[in-house]
Amino acid sequence: MEQSSTVIEITNLSKSYGPIIALQDVSLTIAKAEIFGVVGPNGAGKTTLLECMEGLRKPDHGQISIQGVNPLTQTAKLREFVGIQLQEAALPDRIRVWEALDLYASLYCKSQDPKYLMEQFGLDKHANTPFSKLSGGQKQRLCIALSLIHSPDILFLDELTTGLDPQARHKIWDLLRDLKKQGKTIVLTTHLMEEASELCDRIAILDFGKIIALDRPDNLIQQYATTYQVILEMKDQSMLHELEAFPGLVLHQETRFVFHFSDQGLRDMLDLVLRNRAKFGAWTIRPPSLEDAFLKLTGHAIREEGVKHDA
Amino acid sequence: MMRSFLKWTWIEIKLFCREPLAVFFSLLLPLLLFFLFGTLARVEYLNNMVPSLVGMIVATNGLITLPVQVATYREKQILRRFSATPMHPYIVLLGEMITMLAMTLLGFVLLLLVAKFGYDITVAGNIISLMGACCLSTIAFLSLGFIVGGLFTTARTTQIMGMVAFYPMLFLCGTTIPLEAIGEPVRSYIEFLPLTHVVTLHSGIWFGDSWNQHIKEICILLGTSGASFLISAKTFRWE
Numbered sequence: 001m002e003q004s005s006t007v008i009e010i011t012n013l014s015k016s017y018g019p020i021i022a023l024q025d026v027s028l029t030i031a032k033a034e035i036f037g038v039v040g041p042n043g044a045g046k047t048t049l050l051e052c053m054e055g056l057r058k059p060d061h062g063q064i065s066i067q068g069v070n071p072l073t074q075t076a077k078l079r080e081f082v083g084i085q086l087q088e089a090a091l092p093d094r095i096r097v098w099e100a101l102d103l104y105a106s107l108y109c110k111s112q113d114p115k116y117l118m119e120q121f122g123l124d125k126h127a128n129t130p131f132s133k134l135s136g137g138q139k140q141r142l143c144i145a146l147s148l149i150h151s152p153d154i155l156f157l158d159e160l161t162t163g164l165d166p167q168a169r170h171k172i173w174d175l176l177r178d179l180k181k182q183g184k185t186i187v188l189t190t191h192l193m194e195e196a197s198e199l200c201d202r203i204a205i206l207d208f209g210k211i212i213a214l215d216r217p218d219n220l221i222q223q224y225a226t227t228y229q230v231i232l233e234m235k236d237q238s239m240l241h242e243l244e245a246f247p248g249l250v251l252h253q254e255t256r257f258v259f260h261f262s263d264q265g266l267r268d269m270l271d272l273v274l275r276n277r278a279k280f281g282a283w284t285i286r287p288p289s290l291e292d293a294f295l296k297l298t299g300h301a302i303r304e305e306g307v308k309h310d311a
Numbered sequence: 312m313m314r315s316f317l318k319w320t321w322i323e324i325k326l327f328c329r330e331p332l333a334v335f336f337s338l339l340l341p342l343l344l345f346f347l348f349g350t351l352a353r354v355e356y357l358n359n360m361v362p363s364l365v366g367m368i369v370a371t372n373g374l375i376t377l378p379v380q381v382a383t384y385r386e387k388q389i390l391r392r393f394s395a396t397p398m399h400p401y402i403v404l405l406g407e408m409i410t411m412l413a414m415t416l417l418g419f420v421l422l423l424l425v426a427k428f429g430y431d432i433t434v435a436g437n438i439i440s441l442m443g444a445c446c447l448s449t450i451a452f453l454s455l456g457f458i459v460g461g462l463f464t465t466a467r468t469t470q471i472m473g474m475v476a477f478y479p480m481l482f483l484c485g486t487t488i489p490l491e492a493i494g495e496p497v498r499s500y501i502e503f504l505p506l507t508h509v510v511t512l513h514s515g516i517w518f519g520d521s522w523n524q525h526i527k528e529i530c531i532l533l534g535t536s537g538a539s540f541l542i543s544a545k546t547f548r549w550e
Binding site: 054056076079084086088091092095099102104106107130 | 397
């Protein structure tokens with residue numbers, strides 16, 4: 001990464017809440033126009049990391065530079081070029097869409113026309129709708145619109161598509177890709193691995209406050225997820241013994257077989273399938289995904305809420 | 312900055328008017344009570360009603376409406392969202408305070424109008440002085456409200472604690488039972504409740520007293536405001 005294109009630089013960041021460690025010695029750099037994803041189990045420190053960058057929380061140790069600005073000491077300067085969307089949609093229930101945009105526009109030195117933003121985010125028909133009457137997707141679009149009202153260079157989005165239906169989610173992804181094209185840098189947290197691999201240029205996997213992996217999604221998959229899943233549906237019982245003896249079998253239910261393979265095992269299985277094509281019904285191969293890499297790195301155990309602030 | 316503060320305060324006033332419960336308790340209930348007593352009570356008693364009901368509006372807005380609103384803003388992360396903009400959350404609270412002050416004065420004016428046109432009751436004292444007394448009392452109670460609104464995490468708890476502070480004052484301080492009717496042993500205790508002084512000051516000025524005759528009440532209310540602001544600045548939870 002070229003030094004000149006770096007917009008966010010974090011070195012040795014640590015933060016604890018009493019006995020609970022939220023961040024441990026986190027260092028990373030983010031380049032201009034990059035979509036950077038932070039993923040991790042509940043309580044891993046994702047929100048704390050974002051809040052430290054936003055100047056909303058004071059780290060115990062370490063430095064943060066956002067376009068050369070220190071979020072803690074130059075907060076006023078930071079506010080003018082940084083847009084923020086909090087994990088919870090934070091507006092009064094009865095405020096109308098246009099009122100919220102109009103108010104936020106008045107908070108900044110320079111701001112975009114609320115009307116234009118309403119059109120761009122498909123909210124123009126809801127200008128007079130109270131916030132609490134909007135659908136989940138509309139609320140999130142309004143929150144993104146509010147975070148963009150002063151045309152910031154950098155956007156921080158905390159779990160912006162949680163609870164949205166696929167249509168609303170894809171719409172928001174398209175919006176973010178457009179913003180990237182305009183040269184905006186986006187830092188987001190998400191629990192959806194599909195979202196992270198679709199959208200992000202690079203991903204940091206956070207666990208117990210530490211970065212345990214940081215790379216492009218395809219590299220993470222290649223490095224940590226090597227397992228192909230093959231699901232076979234047999235037409236009859238004729239190959240039962242052969243399949244049961246095949247290495248990599250994880251599940252067998254009547255005529256349905258599920259295998260996990262690395263590269264070599266997959267090749268052998270493909271051979272077998274192609275040679276006996278007539279005996280197979282449906283068969284599918286699922287390539288390794290970011291979710292596999294994520295689970296391999298962070299384990300399968302359900303996490304307790306580590307840190308209250310990172311729900 | 313001024314522009315966004317005015318905009319926010321205007322939105323707050325609109326939000327208040329869209330909240331049926333707030334409008335009912337702060338503006339309509341005192342009027343309904345006035346009509347109720349107006350039908351039931353003798354006219355000479357009605358003359359005492361306006362100062363008592365103003366006391367009730369002041370206490371409702373200060374101890375319940377404002378704290379619940381502030382706690383809701385904290386609970387819903389609205390204060391936090393504003394702290395992520397160039398507008399300081401203090402401005403948010405200031406806008407809230409101006410709104411409640413305006414709504415209290417509005418409630419007061421509505422009462423005066425109903426008294427005048429409904430029952431032909433007019434103020435013996437100076438109307439400007441009365442407005443001044445209303446502002447002073449409201450500021451004292453709103454500052455108390457910031458203590459209540461700053462202490463508890465949820466709006467629900469805040470509402471209950473606000474009521475715990477509100478109801479004893481409502482019954483003991485001359486807003487429902489006249490001060491003269493309250494017996495001697497309790498009388499010395501209600502001196503410590505600020506609403507007593509709100510009602511005393513308002514009745515005094517209502518019947519034509521000058522400010523000079525109420526130095527004690529004025530000092531107590533000013534002291535309450537100052538002390539409560541200092542305390543709430545120390546104890547206020549932002550998240």
